[in-house]
Amino acid sequence: MMFSGLLLKQKSAVRTVALSGLFVAIVFNIMETYGFHLFMINVGGMMNFDRFALFFNTIAMTCTFIFFLLSAREMEKVGLQYADYFALLFFILCGIILSSSFSSLLILFLGIEIISIPLYVLTGSDKKNLKSNEAALKYFLLGSFSTGLMLMGITLIYGNSGSFAIDTITTPGTKPSVLLIAGLLLLMFSMAFKVSAAPFHFWTPDVYDGAPTVFTSFMATIVKAAVFIAFLRLFYLAFGDIHATWKLFIAILTALTLFVGNITAVFQQSVKRMLAYSSIAQAGFMLMAILALNSIGAEGILLYGTAYCLSTIGLFAILVKMKDYTFDGFNGLARHQPLLAAAAVIFLLSLAGIPLTAGFLAKYYMLNAVISNGEFLWLVIFAVLMAAVSVYYYFRVIQAMYFKEGEPQAMEISSSFKWIISLVAALVIIIGVYPQILFNWFYF
Amino acid sequence: MIALLLILVPLLTGIATFFLKKEATAKGWALLSSFATAAVSILGLTILNRSDLLQFKCDWLPGLGSTFSLRLDGMGQLLCLLTAISFPLIFISTWNRQYKNAHNFFALMLLSQAGLMGVFLAMDALVFYFFWELALIPVYFLCSMWGAEKRIAATFKFFIYTFVGSLLMLIGLIYLQTQTPDRSFEIDSFYRIALKRENWVFWLIFVAFAIKIPVFPFHSWQPDTYEQSPTAVTMVLSAIMVKMGVFAIIRWLLPVLPHASYAYGETMVTMWTIVGMLYASLLAWRQNDLKRLIAYSSIAHLGLMVVAIFSETQIGMQGAMLQMFNHGINIIGLWIIVEILERKFGTRKLSDLGGLAQKAPVMAILFVVIVLANIALPLTNAFVGEFMMFTGIFSSRVFSYELLTVPLAGLTIIFGAIYMLSMVQKVIYGNTNELTENATEIGPHEKLALGIIVIMILVAGIYPQPFLNLTKETTELILKEANVLPF
Known part of the structure; x- marks a missing residue:
């Protein structure tokens, strides 16, 4: 998708490629849900495409599809790099899929970061608008801070259990150690930041207001839902x-x-x-x-x-x-x-x-x-x-x-x-x- | 089948009405639809009165323990009949009024009818909640779009009030569902709940119903909303919608939470209600605006029904059911008169009117009959209802202060006679003034609508036995579930 901008000069062609690509992805995902595997990749236990994850992926992709149908034309007004916006949105979608199906804390971190970095770019994509720039900078600074918290949390948990796999973090019946609880709280805070739960919400109004409205629409909905899925998955499987x-x-x-x-x-x-x-x-x-x-x-x-x-x-x-x-x-x-x-x-x-x-x-x-x-x-x-x-x-x-x-x-x-x-x-x-x-x- | 039709006919015709562009077609279509609903309802009462036709059941949300279950029992029959015959009366009596975007108006009216029918038919708590809210949304739009000057603020207050109430009720219903033996929202499972500590659930649910009725101190939305709404909508609100609250207490509160109902029924609910009735009666006395006067009188009348229900006697509860129907009919009659006066003279102020008996004798006669019915004169329908309710309160086994309750409630009846009769005196007797000098007789539509109402008043007043037979079985069932005292 990133290169389609070089090859295709016409905006409508970019749009068509994006829509059809996404459609194919949705179809593959649904086939996967029903048990037709096109190809198997060994993920080494880092990811687990269970039904919950696949089902959410279908929802996220379908919503993105609807989002493209409704608002793809509006993206033309934001700036010149039309194809790049699509590429960034697809990156985010990859991040969403990673973070909805992780079974290792590393993948969770990777997924959340793949979601966040393109979002910083998209927030500032209206280059001539001061508010958009301010929002991007604010989002970037605060976002990196919360990523730092998340990394620290993951480190502490690793220190406690010696593994990144989420099903080995806690052992039932034993009292959780202080190290584990500290890690858990740090993870909770950084996730709360990403889903804009109070009192970690201060970035949200400015960023949503400053970003171009089409991209606000994407990040307030699909991204947020995806981070919630990751949040739930983490706390359900790891800290349940x-x-x-x-x-x-x-x-x-x-x-x-x-x-x-x-x-x-x-x-x-x-x-x-x-x-x-x-x-x-x-x-x-x-x-x-x-x-x-x-x-x-x-x-x-x-x-x-x-x-x-x-x-x-x-x-x-x-x-x-x-x-x-x-x-x-x-x-x-x-x-x-x-x-x-x-x-x-x-x-x-x-x-x-x-x-x-x-x-x-x-x-x-x-x-x-x-x-x-x-x-x-x-x-x-x-x-x-x-x-x-x-x-x-x-x-x-x-x-x-x-x-x-x-x-x-x-x-x-x-x-x-x-x-x-x-x-x-x-x-x-x-x-x-x-x-x-x-x-x-x-x-x- | 009948049960489903009662919802589907207004729902589908209502949606279709959105697409009729001409005012006259929309009007005729809505009237036709309301006649069809009335016909279905009457058929369900008479020829097709078989239990397999009166219920409908299908899976809806199996994961949540909710089935789409509808059934017409005696009380449901009565209230569905009220809903079904009110709408044609409303449409006929407001036939000459012009609405802008008439197709939307009539569409929303029919949708609200579908919602109301659903409330009276639902035999599943979640379905009941669904329709409870659905009846509200069209009314909100109707009032806000076609109401008087201060409509937006008034209806918004009304909406927020009832919405808070219904959300609290939702929590109560979900909690009760977790307490049922089979985790189901069906009414039969709800009746099997055996809770001893149920006090806070009682209040969560009661507040929703109390706001709707309205019971003092939750009544402050009501006069404003009645005043600001277009009269056709005020008729829906006061004749049918407020009955949802009374009805819901009988079906969803008393038998489900008998202990709390017994514990609070007399001490708190009755006392509040009686204070509210006296207060509303005194306020009604001082009103100069016809709509506000009738609004306050309605608080007093409905309060009596609530007291009668909590007396937990067969006769009192049957009286309340009968009175729900009668009050609906009577108050529509009053609103029709208000609508006529407002359209003719552009005012609802009592002080501006007078002397209409000389100019419009037919209207005056019909008006007086309806007012007399409203203050429960013997031979009118409300007399039967109120007499039964007072007997019920007096002979109640669960009340211990009836010597205080009955005289105070009786006092509101006397107040009722005072303010209603002084209203009649100010409107139709006395001398004409420059406004009413050239008054003319009412038109044939209004004569027809008022005539039907007067006939119903007299028939139900002289021979109420069919209504009593209809509600007997339901009452016995409810009282069996609600009873907590040893015999």
Whole structure:
């Protein structure tokens, strides 16, 4: 993909190569899920493509596919290196696949780094924009710091167990050593940084706001979901035996994240920044799966990832088309672009967790996961109160679109864009009514 | 089959209505659809009243222990009938009102009907929660788009209020599901829950229902929302939607958590409710705006139903069910009058009206009958309901302060007579003023709608036995589940 820019002069050709390449990858991945192996590579126990990983990879790639369909044209406006953006996105996708299927801490580190470095570049890709540059630098500095923490954590754990393989880190029945707990906390902090959980979230609003909107859309959704999968995988497989020692930390992180994300989002004037804070808030809900650490949570995080990615990608695709990112910019959209407004309503309802949309069932799974563990009921009640707060800022967009008058904006919207966005909206509702289509695939 | 049709007819026709561009077609289509739903509901009550037709079950989320299970029992029949006949009445009586983007308006109305039907039919807690929320969303859009000046703030308050309540209820329902023997959301499994320490779950769920009804002190959304909504939507809200709360207490709270219901039913719930009833009655007395007056009177009436339910007697509970139906019919009648007055004179202020009895005698007669029904005069439908509820409260085995409860609740009835009759006096008697001087008689649509309502009032008032037969079985079942005292 990187070299296609040299060979292909036309932008549409680059786009076609990217889409078809991704499509082939999706097909291979699905075949792998059903047990047709095209080729076997000996990974030496470093990676384990289990069903969970493969299933998530399919989701991530499908979401990327949808993202390309919706927003690939917008990338032209960012800068000149059109093909390079695709190449970087594909690198990130490689990182996602590594970090969703690791079984050694080294691969986890590698995956997270392959995700992060192209992201630093993409954040600063709008070279003439000062905000974009600032965001990239900030992201890079803080990101490297958290990578440092992660390496230190891995080192400490290696010092304790003498192995990078995640299934040998803890031995059930023994008391964890101080070294192990220190390593675990460092890993937890660096992962919390990557998923922008409070109090490690300070980079998120600036970076999401500064980065070109198309790339914000990618990193707030698919990347975030992937890091969550890695987070869950790490804590499920490596530290599952010593759940009792760390769950209080996660509970506090969750509560803080929900609080900071939701309360701050209320005060935003720009929809883009609001979505940045809302992504922090949604991360709070996803953390509940790690807190619960049971099968409902694992299923739930897949559903949550899908629901959240689809709705946010759709919303960002609409946002990219807007001239004005403030709430007032959405005034009267329903009158001028009824279809876009209706789709946006579905996405917002899904993010707010209203029944009939995928977002409701996702939240439902998270609540159910924590409740069936029987502890932390205070957190569940706190979480739903925060979900009610989130209704406030999501509905502000709906109010602006439907109940306020505004100037019509000139937007270039192709009919194919309309078709795809309605398709995504329909998908959000179908998953919300009948999530079995997703899970039948998972268990079959 | 009947159960499924009751949801599907409004749902599908509602979605179709979004694509009808002409106002007249959308209107006619919506009316047709509502007639079809009413026909299905009446068929389910009469000819096709067989238990295999009245239920529907299919797998929905097996992993979560939820099945898409619908069933029409006696109480469900009654409330579905109310929902089914309210919508044609609403459409007929507001036939002359112009809406901009009418197709969206009627589509959302039909969708809200589908949601309401679902609430009354659901026999699975998750399905119930689903429809509970679904009924809310269309109403939110209806109020915000077609309401009065301050609609956005008022409906937003309403939405946040009910949403917080329903999320708390969701936690309660999930917790209860983990306590069922077979980890299922089915109502039969819920009835098998044997919890002793269930107090906080009771409050989580009760708050959601109390907000909907509304029970003091969760009522503050209600007058604002009623005032700001378009009258057709106010009818849906006050005639049917608030009944969701009362209904849900009977089906999902009392039998599921009998111990907590017994423990708190009299001490806290009843006391609050009675305070709220008195408070609402006094406020209604002082209102000058017709919509707000009726809104406050509705708080008082619904409060009495809540008290009667927690008395846990057969007669009181049957009275509450009957009264849910009757109150729905009566209040639609009142709103129709309000709608007529507002359309004719552009005001809802009591102080601006007067002397209409001379100008529009037919309306005046129908109006007086409906008001008399609302204050429960003998021979009207509400008399039967309220009489039964008071008997129930008085003869309750679980109440120990009925000597205090009954007179206080009775006081609200007297207040009710005072404010309703003074409203009648201010609106239709006295002398005409310059606004009402040229008033004309109401049109044929309104006569038809009001006439149907008056006939129903009298029929249910003189011969309520069919309604009582209908609800008998459900009541016995609920009371058997709810009973915690040894006989």
